[in-house]
Amino acid sequence: MIIGFFLIIYLGPIMLILVVMGVQIKCFHEIITIGYRVYHSYDLPWFRTLSWYFLICVNYFFYGETVADYFGALVQREEPLQFLVRYHRFISFALYLAGFCMFVLSLVKKHYRLQFYMFAWTHVTLLIVVTQSHLVIQNLFEGMIWFIVPISIVICNDIMAYLFGFFFGRTPLIKFAYLLSQYQYFVCPVEYNSETNRFAVECEPSNLFMIQEYTLPAVVQNAVRWKTVNLYPFQIHSIALSSFASLIGPFGGFFASGFKRAFKIKDFADTIPGHGGIMDRFDCQYLMATFVHVYIASFIRGPNPSKVLQQLLVLQPEQQLSIFNTLRNHLREKGMLPPAVEEAQ
Amino acid sequence: MTELRRRGGGGDPDSTENISDKEADGDDRLAFPGEGEGETEGDSKADTPDVPPSADNTPQCLNKALEGLSSRWKNWWIRGILSLTMIIGFFLIIYLGPIMLILVVMGVQIKCFHEIITIGYRVYHSYDLPWFRTLSWYFLICVNYFFYGETVADYFGALVQREEPLQFLVRYHRFISFALYLAGFCMFVLSLVKKHYRLQFYMFAWTHVTLLIVVTQSHLVIQNLFEGMIWFIVPISIVICNDIMAYLFGFFFGRTPLIKLSPKKTWEGFIGGFFATVVFSFFFAYLLSQYQYFVCPVEYNSETNRFAVECEPSNLFMIQEYTLPAVVQNAVRWKTVNLYPFQIHSIALSSFASLIGPFGGFFASGFKRAFKIKDFADTIPGHGGIMDRFDCQYLMATFVHVYIASFIRGPNPSKVLQQLLVLQPEQQLSIFNTLRNHLREKGMLPPAVEEAQ
Numbered sequence: 001m002i003i004g005f006f007l008i009i010y011l012g013p014i015m016l017i018l019v020v021m022g023v024q025i026k027c028f029h030e031i032i033t034i035g036y037r038v039y040h041s042y043d044l045p046w047f048r049t050l051s052w053y054f055l056i057c058v059n060y061f062f063y064g065e066t067v068a069d070y071f072g073a074l075v076q077r078e079e080p081l082q083f084l085v086r087y088h089r090f091i092s093f094a095l096y097l098a099g100f101c102m103f104v105l106s107l108v109k110k111h112y113r114l115q116f117y118m119f120a121w122t123h124v125t126l127l128i129v130v131t132q133s134h135l136v137i138q139n140l141f142e143g144m145i146w147f148i149v150p151i152s153i154v155i156c157n158d159i160m161a162y163l164f165g166f167f168f169g170r171t172p173l174i175k176f177a178y179l180l181s182q183y184q185y186f187v188c189p190v191e192y193n194s195e196t197n198r199f200a201v202e203c204e205p206s207n208l209f210m211i212q213e214y215t216l217p218a219v220v221q222n223a224v225r226w227k228t229v230n231l232y233p234f235q236i237h238s239i240a241l242s243s244f245a246s247l248i249g250p251f252g253g254f255f256a257s258g259f260k261r262a263f264k265i266k267d268f269a270d271t272i273p274g275h276g277g278i279m280d281r282f283d284c285q286y287l288m289a290t291f292v293h294v295y296i297a298s299f300i301r302g303p304n305p306s307k308v309l310q311q312l313l314v315l316q317p318e319q320q321l322s323i324f325n326t327l328r329n330h331l332r333e334k335g336m337l338p339p340a341v342e343e344a345q
Numbered sequence: 346m347t348e349l350r351r352r353g354g355g356g357d358p359d360s361t362e363n364i365s366d367k368e369a370d371g372d373d374r375l376a377f378p379g380e381g382e383g384e385t386e387g388d389s390k391a392d393t394p395d396v397p398p399s400a401d402n403t404p405q406c407l408n409k410a411l412e413g414l415s416s417r418w419k420n421w422w423i424r425g426i427l428s429l430t431m432i433i434g435f436f437l438i439i440y441l442g443p444i445m446l447i448l449v450v451m452g453v454q455i456k457c458f459h460e461i462i463t464i465g466y467r468v469y470h471s472y473d474l475p476w477f478r479t480l481s482w483y484f485l486i487c488v489n490y491f492f493y494g495e496t497v498a499d500y501f502g503a504l505v506q507r508e509e510p511l512q513f514l515v516r517y518h519r520f521i522s523f524a525l526y527l528a529g530f531c532m533f534v535l536s537l538v539k540k541h542y543r544l545q546f547y548m549f550a551w552t553h554v555t556l557l558i559v560v561t562q563s564h565l566v567i568q569n570l571f572e573g574m575i576w577f578i579v580p581i582s583i584v585i586c587n588d589i590m591a592y593l594f595g596f597f598f599g600r601t602p603l604i605k606l607s608p609k610k611t612w613e614g615f616i617g618g619f620f621a622t623v624v625f626s627f628f629f630a631y632l633l634s635q636y637q638y639f640v641c642p643v644e645y646n647s648e649t650n651r652f653a654v655e656c657e658p659s660n661l662f663m664i665q666e667y668t669l670p671a672v673v674q675n676a677v678r679w680k681t682v683n684l685y686p687f688q689i690h691s692i693a694l695s696s697f698a699s700l701i702g703p704f705g706g707f708f709a710s711g712f713k714r715a716f717k718i719k720d721f722a723d724t725i726p727g728h729g730g731i732m733d734r735f736d737c738q739y740l741m742a743t744f745v746h747v748y749i750a751s752f753i754r755g756p757n758p759s760k761v762l763q764q765l766l767v768l769q770p771e772q773q774l775s776i777f778n779t780l781r782n783h784l785r786e787k788g789m790l791p792p793a794v795e796e797a798q
Contacts, residue, residue, distance in 0.1 A: 090751035093743070097701060104707045107606060112715035123557070124550045248527060254534045262542030290523070298520035308768065309776050311761045313783060321789050323762050324780050327773065330766060336774050 002155070009148060016147065017137055021059075024133035027282060028055055028125055034263060035121040046106040047115070051122045053099050058126050061092035062134040066141075132286040135293040142296055145186040145209075149177055149238055150292045153245045154284050177238035178231075181209045208234045208300065237300075244291050249284045256283035421596075428589065431734070435585075439578060443643045443652045446577065447567055451489075454563035457735060458485055458555060465551040468716055476536040477545070481552045483529050488556050491522035492564040496571075562739045565746040572749055574654070575639040579630055579691060580745045583698045584737050586625045591618030591703075607710045610703070619699035623692055630691035631684075634662045661687045661753070690753075697744050702737045709736035 008015050032051050065088070084091065107115055140147040180186045187209045213228045221227060260266065312320060331337040438445050462481050495518070514521065537545055570577040595614030603610040633639045641656035666681045674680060713719065765773060784790040 087751050089747050093747045097740075100708070101701065101704050104606070104704045104711065105604075107707075107711045109605065112711050116712060116715045120550060120554045124553060127553070127557070248531065251531050251534045254537075255530070258534065258537045258542055259546060262546045287527075291527075294519050294523045298517050308761060308764045309779060312765075312776070312780060315761065317784070317787055317789050320780065320784060323765070324777075324784060324790075326762060327765060327777050327780070331770070331773060331777060334770055336770050337777075 005151075009144070013140065013144065016140060016144070020133050020136055020140075023282060024059075024129055025055070027129045031125045031129070032122065034265060035118055035125075046102065047118055050099060050103055050106070051118075053102075054096070054122055054126060055130065057092065057095045057099060058130050060095065061088075062130065064088045064092065066134075066137065128286060132289045136285075136289040139289065139292050139296065141189060142300075143187050143189050145177075145180050145234070146292060146296060148186065149180065150241055150245070150288050151285060152176060153238075153242045154249055154288050157242070157245050157249060158284065177235045181232040181234050208232070208237070237295075241288075241292065241295070245284075245288055248291075249288055252284045252287040432585070435581075439574070443570065443574065443654070446570060446574070450563050450566055450570075453735065454489075454559055455485070457559045457563075461555045461559070462552065464716060464718060465548055465555075476532065477548055480529060480533055480536070481548075483532075484526070484552055484556060485560065487522065487525045487529060488560050490525065491518075492560065494518045494522065496564070496567065558739065562742045566738075566742045569742065569745050569749065571643050572753075573640050573642050575630075575633050575687070576745060576749060578639065579626065579633065580694055580698070580741050581738060582629060583622055583626050583691075583695045584702055584741050587618050587622040587695075587699050587702060588737065590621040590625075591615060594618055594621070604707060606707045606714070615699075615703065619696075622699045623695045626691045626695035627688055630688045634685040634687050661685070661690070690748075694741075694745065694748070698737075698741055701744075702741055705737045705740040 008019055032048075064084070103115075103119060136147065139150070187205050209232055211230050212233055213230055215228050216224070216226060312323065315323070328337065438449055462478075494514070533545075533549060566577065569580070591610070591614040593614075594617030595609070595611045598613045598617065599611035601612040602608055603612050603615055637656065637658065638654055640658050640662045641654045644653050644656075662685055664683050665686055666683055668681050669677065669679060765776065768776070781790065
């Protein structure tokens, strides 16, 4: 599995996205199948159709939001895409409502309770599996390193905890983060290049991935006899990520164990010999993906400039003018614009 | 729980094979007595204790006044009087202003959440589960904190800039909310007790689904409110009107049942309610569009520390002239008609409320039937609990929010500006240049030579 992982990384971002989607669909399938067995709901009318329909709706909603952001140039070119993007939320909501109405119409007198249970089961599964796989993909677009390092951390933590325990898990990771930070392929945000119609991973690495000198605190200086150390700031973030994975990540595993015990199943499925189902491998990953996404949003990333520009261009002209003036004053204060006299265009 | 005792206490952790369907069969039959052979209506041995016939908590005065009437009409009058009381209460609260409305929405949300969680307790006899009540309320507080934090940051921008601790809370809002939620999640995992795993997972799921339905949608209601009180009042009135009209039409003319789920609903009520609601909303929208109090976005004025509702009404609320299609022209002999564009939107809203809104009601009926309860609670005499009154509202609130976001509102300018100021200076400069070119093309800026500041 680990070799397969590295192979997929080599193949590039599109492959990763497809793999994430595949994992998501398989996990969803596994959990829904457990629901069937628990409630003997094989004969419920429409139920399988509705579960898959809701999965498609929610995926459509999430991927529509992402596509609009990242494929901006492509969307501008195609008329039908523009319509879909402009009314995206309304279309997604209408699709979901259609599923909801189908559910209500499919209620059969003797099976109300079962049907409601399966409805709730489907929604909770969607919430857990689909939302978090979507966060994984958003992390991926920030830069493949934000995808690879967290997943490796969790895998490593699993393996190391199994072999050695808590502390040894972290050291190899810091070296691993150091290794990956040197390559543009991992570090740059994934962008869609509309001329070549491919994903491009080239950029000027941000400050996070440039070596900086840190002064060690006095205590450590005496012990190690170095005054300063050269690190990528990302390595410090990776310590935070790995601490989370070691301390809180296991709760995701305990949750899944409790779930399996509650419903008296040993594994989610038998997909991988010796390991159980896909869900068994990925249960700790989900909490991690959400944490990384929140971490990036809070500490690393600012708003996306092209998205801000898009929103600007949709505003009323008077609003644009007032924002323009405020921005101009702000840039003048910062010294980015020469004061008072604008160079001729 | 008996199956756990039978298997020697607490489920064998090393059971080597996946449970077969047959065993799962047995377990489930025992875990849910009364469920195995399918639902029989009126199964008196259901695990859900039957709700005692609703205690007659109508006030004494009403009882005395309605002494002489037969039971059907007495019920009718009680419902009527309570409806009127609720409607008057509604108008009173509108008069009191936006803050009051927000507090009322929050109160309704908390009460609905409480009602649904209480049903969960009864269904699963989970009164003795450790921590469960605490955790449910904790998750409610977390999710509310997350949503209100997002709103507050947008609308109270000026206030937030002034106060240091608020700035910290806003900047790291998502992280703080997530940390709070995680604490609750870890508490849940730590609280799992050997014999009650399944129940605890059920209650966990029950809580989350309830949060999703109740809290998310009440939050959307408040966002609609900030767009302008009309976007709050008109949808709610439409749903109430549809309820009442469908009931009246059904009461007087009803013959053909609509759906097995709700035997009292009839096609006559449904169709009559649809037309009556569209007409009502058309005129009601006309009435409200004339007042700034309803039409203007609610804004927080940081000087006076109050909510202010004054503005230049948008195009949506200015009378415009529409040319009638030729067919109608012949019939009515008017060439054009003067309408507020908002009235056309209100037709769309009322169509949704009449055609799709009832599905929310059927969903709630199915839910009540599934768990063998007559009403969500006994809060309102003759009407049941708060949730009974609000079940149709929820779909409507989400629809209105999506409708506004798709067709009415553009991005919020102050939010865009906030985001702009957070960007890197180089990014700001490039956006500045793009914007300047754009404005020059539009003629909002004089080309090439900027007037001196």
